[in-house]
Amino acid sequence: MGSKTMTKRMTTYLFLNISLMNRLFPSNNYSYAAIYLVAQDTMEWHYLISDQEELVDKVLAFFTSKSTNSELFQDIVAKCKNNPLSSPGNSNHEASLTLGYLSVNDFLFYESSFTNQKGIPVSIVEIILKKLCQELILFEQQLLGFGHNMPYSLNEELTQFLYSRGLLKNVIFGFSYIVQNYQNSVFKIVVTTDSGDPSLGTGFLFNCQTVEGKKWSIIITNEHVAKYHNELAVHHKEGQIETWKEIILSENSDLAAIILNSFVNLPSFHLFSDPKILDDIVTVGYPPIPTANDRYQLVHKGEINCFLTNYWNHNYFLFSARTSPGNSGGPVINSMGMVVGIVTQQLFEPGSFEEKGQLPYFAAVPSTKILEFLNEQVFSKLK
Known part of the structure; x- marks a missing residue:
C-alpha cells in the first residue's frame, strides 16, 4: 500500500474515531490538533471542514472584511485594537489592524465579544486559514508575529473577484461543494x-x-x-x-x-477565460448509462491536458475527465466553480481503439469562445 493511500486512510480513521470522542468528551480540543497534523500532509480539507460551514463563514467574513464589508472591518478595528492577547504592549497593533493585518487572536477576541458564543475549535480555524493561504487569498506575515499572533494580509484583488461572484466558499470546500451547489x-x-x-x-x-x-x-x-x-x-x-x-x-x-x-x-455559472495546463476540473452531464431507467447526472474529475487548434482553425482544449455523447454541452468547471469550457466532442480516428487500443481524447470549447459568441x-x- 502506498504511503499516500495509507496516510489518507489514517486521516479517515482518525477523523471517525476522534469524532466519536468529541461526542463523548466535547471539551477535548486536543482531538482537533491531532487530526490537524495529519491533514497538513494529505490536504484532505473537506474531511475536516465539511460540517463547519458556519465557522467558515465567520472566518471568511472576518479576514476578508477589508475588501468585502467596510462596516464590519471598522467594527473589527475598533474592538480588536484593545485586544490584550495580540502583541501586548505593541503600539503599532492598531496601525496594523487598520492596514487589514488580522491574526487568529484578533479573530478569537472579536468573536468573544458576542453573547452566547460557543467555543471555537482553534485548529479548525488554522486549517481554514491555511487553505486560504494555499489559494492565495491570504498571506502569512511571519515577520510581524508568530503563533496565533501572526497576522494575515489580504489579496484584495482576488478576494473582490471571488466575493463579487459568490465563489469564496467554493475554493474552501472544493468540488463536492461546488457540484452540490x-x-x-x-x-x-x-x-x-x-x-x-x-x-x-x-x-x-x-x-x-x-x-x-x-x-x-x-x-x-x-x-x-x-x-x-x-x-x-x-x-x-x-x-x-x-x-x-x-x-x-x-x-x-x-x-x-x-x-x-x-x-x-x-x-x-460564471465564465473563466484563463485556464492553465493541469488545472483540476470536473465535468457534469447526462450520458447514457447501460441498464439505468433514466438519464442520471454524472460527474467526472480530471485535469486540463492541452490547448490545440484543429485543421479548420477551431480552438479546443483537451481534458482527462471521462465523457460520453450525452455530456455534449456540459460545463467544464474549475476549482473556483467557474466554467472554463464546454464539452464538445471526442477526438479519435475510426478503428483506433480496435486496432491500436487507443482511447479517444475529450475536447472542450474554451470559455473565451463562449464569451465571444x-x-x-x-x-x-x-x-
Whole structure:
C-alpha cells in the first residue's frame, strides 16, 4: 500500500474515531490538533471542514472584511485594537489592524465579544486559514508575529473577484461543494433528430441582466445539440420543463444559446477565460448509462491536458475527465466553480481503439469562445 493511500486512510480513521470522542468528551480540543497534523500532509480539507460551514463563514467574513464589508472591518478595528492577547504592549497593533493585518487572536477576541458564543475549535480555524493561504487569498506575515499572533494580509484583488461572484466558499470546500451547489443549474436538453430518433445532451445556466435591469436566463449548450430546435425541450435535473423563447446557433463554433421565457432563480455559472495546463476540473452531464431507467447526472474529475487548434482553425482544449455523447454541452468547471469550457466532442480516428487500443481524447470549447459568441450574437437579442 502506498504511503499516500495509507496516510489518507489514517486521516479517515482518525477523523471517525476522534469524532466519536468529541461526542463523548466535547471539551477535548486536543482531538482537533491531532487530526490537524495529519491533514497538513494529505490536504484532505473537506474531511475536516465539511460540517463547519458556519465557522467558515465567520472566518471568511472576518479576514476578508477589508475588501468585502467596510462596516464590519471598522467594527473589527475598533474592538480588536484593545485586544490584550495580540502583541501586548505593541503600539503599532492598531496601525496594523487598520492596514487589514488580522491574526487568529484578533479573530478569537472579536468573536468573544458576542453573547452566547460557543467555543471555537482553534485548529479548525488554522486549517481554514491555511487553505486560504494555499489559494492565495491570504498571506502569512511571519515577520510581524508568530503563533496565533501572526497576522494575515489580504489579496484584495482576488478576494473582490471571488466575493463579487459568490465563489469564496467554493475554493474552501472544493468540488463536492461546488457540484452540490450547481447541480440543479445543469440541464438535460432533450431533442428529436431529423431521422425522428430521440437524443439527449447537456446545457448549463448562465444568468445575465440588461442595462435596463431586465434579468434573463440562458442555457448554453452545443450547436450540434440545439440545431434540432423544432423538437427541443429543456429539462431540470428533476424533470421539470423550462419553455424557451429563442435558440441562437453560433456561426463559427459548436455553441448555442437557448434563451428561456422566464428567469430561473438558481445559481448561475460564471465564465473563466484563463485556464492553465493541469488545472483540476470536473465535468457534469447526462450520458447514457447501460441498464439505468433514466438519464442520471454524472460527474467526472480530471485535469486540463492541452490547448490545440484543429485543421479548420477551431480552438479546443483537451481534458482527462471521462465523457460520453450525452455530456455534449456540459460545463467544464474549475476549482473556483467557474466554467472554463464546454464539452464538445471526442477526438479519435475510426478503428483506433480496435486496432491500436487507443482511447479517444475529450475536447472542450474554451470559455473565451463562449464569451465571444455571447457578445457577438446573443446579448443584442436580449430586449
